[in-house]
Amino acid sequence: MKASSSSTALLTTSPKSLSLGVIGNIGNIDAYISAVNRLPMLSQEEEISLAKRLRDNNDLAAAQSLVLSHLRLVVSIARGYLGYGLPHADLIQEGNIGLMKAVKRFDPDQGVRLVSYAMHWIKAEIHEYILKNWRLVKVATTKAQRKLFFNLRSQKEGLDAMTPAQVEAMSKSLNVKKEEVVEMEMRMSGRDIALEAPSDDDDETFAPIAYLSSDANEPSKVLEAQQYDRLQSEGLEAALGKLDPRSRRIVEARWLANDDGSGATLHDLADEFGVSAERIRQIESVALKKMKGALAEYV
Template identity: 55%
Template sequence: MGTNLLPVQVLAPGQNLNSYIQAVNSFSILTADEEKQLAEQLYYENDLEAARRLVMAHLRFVVHIAKSYAGYGLNQSDLVQEGNVGLMKAVKRFNPEKGVRLVSFAVHWIKAEIHEFILRNWRIVKVATTKAQRKLFFNLRGAKKRLAWLNNEEAAAVAADLNVDVKQVREMEGRLASTDMGFDAGVDDDDDTAFQAPANYLEDARYNPATQLEESDWETNSVNNLEMALDQLDERSRDILASRWLTDDKLTLHDLADRYGVSAERIRQLEKNAMKKIKAMIEVSA
């Protein structure tokens, strides 16, 4: 069902939420027979006008659900808008032959969309990523409206009700109590608060003189050891390794086979043996 079937101001409440609520409350509530007839028209005949009427009649229900999530500090209009998306998805999937009212079916879709929106926007850092964590997030968030920090008995009760470990309850409780902090100091932060930014407490060891000297010595030693090891090889083996690994324009096994008048397999064996000698000599020099 496309959103172009409904006025934009119905799907997106905008800034004046009170006017929007008054508007959706003016739409007539459907009787059970009216709802069933419209649902059948949509389900069997793909009647988009019937879909529009079903959505319009249930917009007030979305507002009612969205109000129950007012404690998350998010814009109420955004919550309503996300709930409307869930309502439209429910209407599209509603089967009138199941014998239930649309409102009973749609509540799950409406809450699912609102939940996703809250989890995406409530914190910069995600507090719940798995299905179990999401269930725990919303159930524990509701409990925290009545409780301060959970004591051991309360934590155990919540864990038993949700079939999770007490450790998981404590972890989610800590996430709920935490706050987001920017990595760098804010533009408007003064000298008294800017120092608290995490960026000021991380040590940058990239330019540590001792580290740089150590890396430079290691690189020099490695190059010297490689040159000494190459000098110990016969001329042909040294040429094979240089042609295969130490030049930008690398030669193939067949190129070197033609150069020395042997098979490509023989070149491969010579290369392998030379590599073993190089490795052994470097390990002795290290």
């Protein structure tokens, strides 16, 4: 069927506004369901006649009649997906879009009733909506994963993890690998977690945002840590190598003997070398200046 302004209007018109002229301004989902269940069904002859008017003359009024007479089908199909925790009204809305797509593509000469043809389109739109909104991260992306998701969701009993025997039985039932069943079950059992904590006054509330971000992983911090490690290993050894044995002994005894910095005193080293404490201080000062210059190329 060629696209036209009238057939395009069928898909750009919301299901609610499409039915306002017949079932009135519906204020809640229960009233809507009650109203669409009172809409008359079409006979096969009426359905074929309307479908030909839409195909041959782009008759939007005929399309509206076809859609309205099948709204109860959408309600029935959408009710089967309430277990996914999504609003019933939204499921119906998406199903109505699928119904309108089916009406637009329906060929009355194929000898198939619209109800049989439309079920595929209705379910396809509802499936797409569920996969987009059931989790922030999609649980199924390929066609095989989507099929496994809905089959597993409908056949799995309860919320408990499946036993190996149940996994094997499910894999045989769905004709898929056991590993695929286990992986999909893990995806389905995951839940969304808010990155930020709720807005309350509880200072002890922690959220993932508090520990997902770490300053240690910032490029500048990583580079700084690498430079420090190089300074501690290569640089320090090179700087000590430029000192004479006595100066090196004094520096190591004073600053490198213990990790807590509690090295030998000036008087201890004065007794060791038989000089005054002041002389030890002078040697230490000259040695540290020499080391500082040697370490400059590592900073």
